Amino acid sequence: MTTSTTSESSAAAPLFDLQALVVAVRRRRRLWSFMALLGLLVGAAVAVLMPPPPTAVTKVLVAHQADQPNDPGTLIRTDVALLQTTRIASNALQSLNSTEKPEDFMQDYGGIGLTNNLLQINVTGDSDAEAVARAKALAEAFVANHVKQIQAAAKAEAKALLDQRDRMRDELAQVNKAIGDGPQDNSPEASANFESLFARRAELTSRIADFDQRAAEARTGTPQLIAGTQIVDAPRAVQHSLPKAAATNAAIGLALGLALGLALAAVGSVVADRPVLRRDFAANLGASVIAELPRRTGRLWQRRRIREARTRLTTSLARTVLGSAEPVSLLELGCARGTSVLALDLARALEPEGPVVIVDGLPGPQLAGRRPKPGDPTVVSGERAAAVSHQERRLGVGSVAPGTAWTDLQYLGTRTVLVVRAGHGSAAWLHTVARQLADQRIAVIGVVLIDPDPRDRTDGTLWDGLHTALRGQSERLARQNGTGLRRTERQPMWDARVPDSDQEAR
Known part of the structure; x- marks a missing residue:
């Protein structure tokens, strides 16, 4: 039996990832930009309000x-x-x-x-x-x-x-x-x-x-x-020249504020340990990043490209749901609103193939509190979800944020797509999510990354997790049907619970 590449990569992982730190600091540009602007204003104000004595x-x-x-x-x-x-x-x-x-x-x-x-x-x-x-x-x-x-x-x-x-x-x-x-x-x-x-x-x-x-x-x-x-x-x-003093103090304040903001952003990123790169999400969640979407609408010249990316993702997820014999769910982490919009788009794309019911498991009013529009799919939650007819296709929407009732997630769907906002959850919590979903026998089809870093060039594909990757569907179905196809890929370390028959077959 071969050793897991996940454990190998964990042992060989560097203690300090400079690339992840640079990306995290760049993503927190609002903080250090605000600090730099604050330093500039304070420096100029000091020169105006506290002029030097004669x-x-x-x-x-x-x-x-x-x-x-x-x-x-x-x-x-x-x-x-x-x-x-x-x-x-x-x-x-x-x-x-x-x-x-x-x-x-x-x-x-x-x-x-x-x-x-x-x-x-x-x-x-x-x-x-x-x-x-x-x-x-x-x-x-x-x-x-x-x-x-x-x-x-x-x-x-x-x-x-x-x-x-x-x-x-x-x-x-x-x-x-x-x-x-x-x-x-x-x-x-x-x-x-x-x-x-x-x-x-x-x-x-x-x-x-x-x-x-x-x-x-x-x-x-x-x-x-x-x-x-x-x-x-x-x-x-x-x-004494007031404009010159104000300009000098403002420049000094700008430099000090920028340095302080960058230091705070760097220290906060290291302490929080919140992944922002594709490879980190794939390694921590045990599933490949299958798509990326921006968090906001974007600038005018970017909206068309964003709509096209959202359409491609909806089409890909619709094919996956139609080809799955098990109910599929969307589980969010840090992007409840974006996940609800994605679920509505996916339900509308599935409507031509039959009636679709969205099972709302979100803690907030993103789906339950919305005003339905003509042509929108039916949204149910709570006890009404148990009354859904088996002839209707179910699409569960839930959350894996802290405080989640893990045992209820399997009723939303035994297969799921994680919709995660970059830089929101810590690495420890992502490990917790992957472990809890594995304990509940919920297979992760893939990860949709919200608000990714546009300069991220890392690989978000997981090469040792056929039980969660899209490319492993055929093997998983064949194993369930008893065909006994030989598994050649390595097993991730958190796939601890497997049937005894599978252990003997290995």
């Missing part, structure tokens, strides 16, 4: 004593951090004669290091004039603070050098005094010590001159740093 900008050239060509920007980042201090904020507010708290003022401005020595200051205010005045006061306060730091550093360095020089001068005075007193005796040791005093005096004289020069250089370098720190770009108000 802003002024200025640029300050900052000279550092420790400037190096290979500086990674540490010094300018320190200046940006110093700008956000209460000392500079207080000095700026004092020049503006403002009573605002420095902590609150610090929330209205910020600094950006453009280069190692160029600082940009952005300040907001209640008006353009106020923003410009604030920017000027803040820049001047920063420059004054920086200059003060440079001067303090230079003074501290010069003072340290001069203090060292003074200590050496005191020592030099002592050496000169010792030299003036002369040697204490004429011993060789006294003569050597006296000569070392002359060497020490020369060394101290040289070092004192060096400290004088370094102190002078420290004082000389300060004016260069002070002159190098200045406002190079006068404070000016930043012009």
Whole structure:
């Protein structure tokens, strides 16, 4: 006995089907299109309803004593951090004669290091004039603070050098005094010590001159740093363009909304696990996809093609019903209205061959609540279905949606055509439908796919299910008549209940 290809395909199935995901996301284009449109509108609304406050900008050239060509920007980042201090904020507010708290003022401005020595200051205010005045006061306060730091550093360095020089001068005075007193005796040791005093005096004289020069250089370098720190770009108000801001925010909102919509559609498709491809329906339901119909009427230039497809399907189903000795039913999943219309069309096509009665097993009023038109077939439901004459052809219409009374489906027909809307039921529920129909001994002739993906190129033909496929009718009838035709195709995994005679024959 050969192994089922269904189990083989299940074992070899990939954990992540990219093609099915792309199709599912494309089918949910309403979601991500709505999210993209919502993002665009929100972005534009933010620009209109929440315009930026009046802003002024200025640029300050900052000279550092420790400037190096290979500086990674540490010094300018320190200046940006110093700008956000209460000392500079207080000095700026004092020049503006403002009573605002420095902590609150610090929330209205910020600094950006453009280069190692160029600082940009952005300040907001209640008006353009106020923003410009604030920017000027803040820049001047920063420059004054920086200059003060440079001067303090230079003074501290010069003072340290001069203090060292003074200590050496005191020592030099002592050496000169010792030299003036002369040697204490004429011993060789006294003569050597006296000569070392002359060497020490020369060394101290040289070092004192060096400290004088370094102190002078420290004082000389300060004016260069002070002159190098200045406002190079006068404070000016930043012009705000509402159309440009609205367009920018709308583009950003569109991109973010589209990305969020695509992510939601992809995650929702993976979590829901709702098949949309022909091959998935054939594998999960154990029957081939025999026809496809759009869910809606379609555009004007597509209506003729849709009518032709519906006519071909009605004709094919009519031939199947006429050639079947058992009652046939239409069972829907997610398309009750389309199934009821299809049942009426099929009943009208069967009318020339004899009276047709539609047994309504739908939970809704699609058939029972409709107004009959002249020439429409008879529709019965409930207890009236048992009173239908055997001379009349029965066409059952039911549902396999969650909550279905499975044991009642066999009274609608022992052979059925599943009318399923793509992307409606999950893979687990499709397995449940196939298993329940097999338990009720209801053979699935085929699947009519409603609202298929127009770009789906997968194969919806099931090659290992002769007991459900149209091409297996002859073998099934022959097996029922006892002719014992040899079955060569593989058995699907859910065909678990077979007569013992069939098991022995196999």
